[in-house]
Amino acid sequence: MFRRRRHAEEEEPAPVAEGAPVPGRESGPWDADEPHPETERVDLGGMRLPIGPGFEVQLNVAGDQIVGAVVLVNESALQVHAFAAPKKSGIWDEVRAELTRELTAGGGSCEERQGPFGPELAAEIKQDGAVQPVRFIGIDGPRWFLRGVLSGRAIADPDAAKTLEEIVRDIVVVRGDQPMAPKEPIELRLPAEARQAVENHAAEEGRPALNPFERGPEITETR
Structure with a gap:
């Protein structure tokens, strides 16, 4: 885990002037404009998602926009979405109440608990006649909010859960400077190499390029 060391004899910091940049945090998820550890990530535009051996990434689509991603690993799933948030306040408390x-x-049903990222929701969702247990986690960042949903093996297996939690800690959110309403999804995009592969495949078969949004694009890494 990336941490900044503090010296015992460090002088008391001067007061932070209003409007000064948000201080660096000791762990992620990270803001693109703050120092963060370099590692292998998939560049989805508004989010840089860490990948590892056996990870499979699927993209969530709303209309013609990519708005989220799902990481599948070892019978567990992590769904992540990034949203705009106000400058001076987080929205996880409000979102948590809405989810409840x-x-x-x-x-x-749902129950609020304390987790590694603070308050979270342990919930059971009725889906297709079955009950699915999930965990909702939320992290308020500088002008953005990241929501994660854990499901599958990670609900009952602490080691599997830790793998997904480490993914969350290593996500980089690219908020950008454009004006956005609170809770507006930060738009993602298909990675350049994946889009090129789709276009090349279409060209080889002599037909128009596929619309990647219609096919639920996937990115898989195996080693």
């Missing part, structure tokens, strides 16, 4: 209302209204 929606889940209970849909016949599910």
